[in-house]
Each structure stands twice: as structure tokens, then as C-alpha cells.
Amino acid sequence: MTGPCLTLKRTPPQTIDASALTPDILAGKSREDILRIELLSGNRRLRVADLFDVSGDDAHSSLTIRASMDRLACVGARMQSGAITVEGDCGPYVGLGMRGGKIVVQGAAAAFVGCGMRGGTIEVRGNAGDFVGGALPGDKQGMRGGSIVIGGNAGDRVGDHMRRGMILIAGDAGAHCGSRMLAGTIIVSGRVGHSPGFGLKRGTLLLAHPPAQVPATFQDAGEHELLFLTLLSKHFEREGGAFKAFVPLSNRVRRYCGDLATGGKGEMLLGLSTNT
């Protein structure tokens, strides 16, 4: 029982809004019903039948999208439960406003992965664009819960305005990582671009490698063993899968308080195990 499988037949003429293809929406729908679902493409409406071959069974707690490409936007947007597996790349807004369930993108994803999400897990095995877990332009809060795991690199402004939840990046992250963060946890195993934690109010930015320059508005608090990192490490072990890439997580770190320009209640932690 693998659920319905949608295979992209051709390159869509424009970006497709795939937010109507979530396990919650497909629940109880027959193959014919799914083929009739309308998807927005620019100013036109296309039916699923125009774009996808639909196969698989009727167990709709999971969904597979095959031969995916970056013209599929909003994959898993606002989904509540179930699982989506994307074989290929994804366009922007994967898991936009997602509340539960799991999305696995086996390729790369464009900008705004998990933008405004409140729960669930998004795993992108390739690279991700800018604003991972960020806020929509104009929104005051970004990601508000759940976890995002990026297997490759991420673009600029990871976790912009992030309010809660966890973003784990196995590769590098771009500039302004954790910018304007309100709370939550971002871990970057690779390197980060310039100005990490820019405007960070609260929350934790854990970097395995020190940035080229620690921003002047972050002040050194010394080396510490922080117990919550042990809890995080054990959590990653329990979760397994993509989270395993972040184990073991040393609980000995160098702590920088910041961003002092915006209150200084947050922190940038530099891992010492890979720092020497």
C-alpha cells in the first residue's frame, strides 16, 4: 500500500501550484477524482490528467511524485498529515504552512522550503534555496514548529524570522543564516556565509565551523558544556534517518551572546569538536 503515484508526463509550460496534491486532500478520492483535480499554472487551470500519469493504490496516507522538477511549486503546502515523497527536484514553497506529516524531496528544492510551517518534517536530500524555514515577505514570523533537514547546501537567510522548530543543514548555508530569528534552533554542519545571526533576537544558531568573521554584535561567553545539546543528540538518534547525519553532537561549545543590536538574548554556538 504505497498510495497514489503521480508521474510528471511533460515539462509544464509554467510553474504549477501543486498545493492541491497532499495526502489530506487526496484522502477518499478515486483515481478518476484525482485526474480531475485542477492545478493553477500561471493564469490557467490545468487538470492533473494533463500533467501526470496516476498509478498506485488507494491508500492515500502517502503520495509519491515522480519525475518532479523545479516547476512544481508549493508541494505539500498546508498538509496536515501523511507523507509525500518527491522523486526529483521541487520548485519554491515546499511545505508552505505545513502542519504535520512528512515530505521527502530526493532532489533539490528552490526557495522558501518550509516557509511558515507549524509542524511535521521536511527532508530535502539535495540543496535548498534561500529562506529555508523563513517567513513570507510581509509576515512577521517564519517557521513556527516542526523540523527541516537539508542534506545539501542551503541558500541565504536560513530561518529568517523563525519562531520555533528546528532547521538542520548538513552542508553549507548562505549569508545571514538565522537572520531576525525569534526562537528555535538552526544547526549547520558545513560553513556559513557572512553575517550569521543578523538581527537574531532569541534562539540558537549552532555552527560546526566558525564563520569567517563573528559579527561584532555577538559577544564571547566562553566555552561551556550545554546539557540541552545532549538531549538534542539523543533526539536525533531516536529519529534516525536524515537526523543521524547530525550525531554525535558534542555538547561542548563556544557560546556567543547576540545579536546585541536586537537584545542579545539569543546565542551562536560554535562546535569545538570540529573547531580545532
Next chain:
Amino acid sequence: MILNGVAIDATFAEAFGMRATRILVTALNLKWAYEAARTMTGFATSVIGCGCEAGIERELTPDETPDGRPGLAVLLFAVSSKELAKQVERRVGQCVLTSPTSAAFSGIDGEPVALGRNLRFFGDGYQMSKVIGGRRYWRVPVMDGEFLCEETTGMVRAVGGGNFLVLATGPAEALAACEAAIDAMSKVRGAIMPFPGGIVRSGSKVGSKYKALGASTNDAYCPTLRGAVDTALSPDVGAVLEIVIDGLTETDVRNAMRAGVKAVCDVGAAGGVRRVSAGNYGGKLGPFHFHLREILA
């Protein structure tokens, strides 16, 4: 019923419904986990005067604790959810938060009771919240680093007041038998014996000649009053000690009582033990009745 020369009275212990929680206290090493846990469970022998009854349930290996450090499981019992919440906050705040390298976590699922939810304000705005695996933890900056505390612990309905009395030829014999009982009972999970060393010498009866007191000495079991009161002691009994048990479930109390009475009987008549009895109020006050002979059957 006579076991190893010890007469088992045809009576029962009467126990009451309570509210309970389990808190896991960890520290850099077991010594400091014990310091925190013993302090937290100090002055917690009876709900009558202490607000709650508390004790250390067992030691935890680093594999069993959330933070991978040595720790102890502590059980707290109170007569109401409100009182339990008050006691948890006071005791963790005054005894665990203050203890070097300590951390506190919930050890049981149930109705949430504040653990670190209010203690976090000690951080004066520098406290940080972390939600890990769906559970919220508070990191409160303190002078040796951070006090890590889970937001809430779970409260469950529990059973308090299980008991049995050990009647022996003298105080030393009664104490030795009770110590053997406590050794056996401390291996039972889900139960604590809240009195000093698990043993009570001042068993009480309901009421007093003094109006201000709701309870007073159990004169029928006081050996020095034999002859002056309607005594429950035969001439060969020189001392009586009691063991009181609080458990998370009726089964936990029963298991602890069974382990304890059996240990007392193993000491036997040769060790000076004469009888095992139990305290009750005629069965009208408490919903849980633990009949000694049924438990041992």
C-alpha cells in the same frame, strides 16, 4: 497464618487515593543526584504536616536518563492536584535548582503539572526554551552553567497509606526486621516508603484527648502503656515499628507490601519477630484494602 514462626494477623491495611508524579533528577555524578534528591524528598514523611510524601524510587543509569547522566527517580504524593503542584514547584525550586549540576525531567506521562514552567522566571529573562521531540525544556542560566528543566511533569492517580506493623521482642529486633523489609521493598518499582529510612515508630490513631489534634499516638501498640490501655500487644512483644507505602498503583503497593512482609518473615521468630499486623480505620475511610493474608497467599 504463621510463617517462619511469625503470626500474620487476619487484618488489612487501608489506603487512600492520592495524586502522584515521578521526577527524574540527574547530576554530574550519582553523589550529587543523591544530594538533590534527598534534599527534595526531605521533610516529606506525611501529608499531615509536610504537604506531601516523597521518596527516592530507584537509581537510574545514564542510559535511562534523558541527558545521559546518572540520576534518580523521585516519587511525590499529595492529597490533591493543587497541593502536588505546589509541592513540586517548591521542592524542585528550592532543592534541585539550587543543587550543583542538577537537572530535572518528567518521569511519567499524565495530566501536566508545572515543573520548569514557573521556575524558568528565575532566569530573569535570560532563560531559553527548547522544544525537543515534542517536549519543552527550559534552560535557566545559573552560576555553574545552566539548570535544565522540563516544562511539566505528569500527574497520575495513585495510592497512599499502604502499611504493615512489625511486632517484635524489642526495638533492636523490630528495627532489624524492618531494615530487611526496606531493603527488599526498595527494589519494587513504583513505590516509596516516605518515613525516615522507610520506617515509622510513631504510629497514630485518629483523634486525641486534645481538641487541637486530629491524630495522636497509637496507644494500643505502645508497649509501655500495656496495662494502662486496651492493648493490642501480647506480653512477649516489646516494640512495634510500622512501614508505610505509597505507590503509583494498587499493584505497586501490594507488591511492595508482599516483598516487605516476606522479608520480615524471613527474619522470623528466630530474629525476635512475633507478629505482622496492619493499620486500618475499619475499612470505612479508604477505598483500597490490602489484606495481609491475601497478599502473602
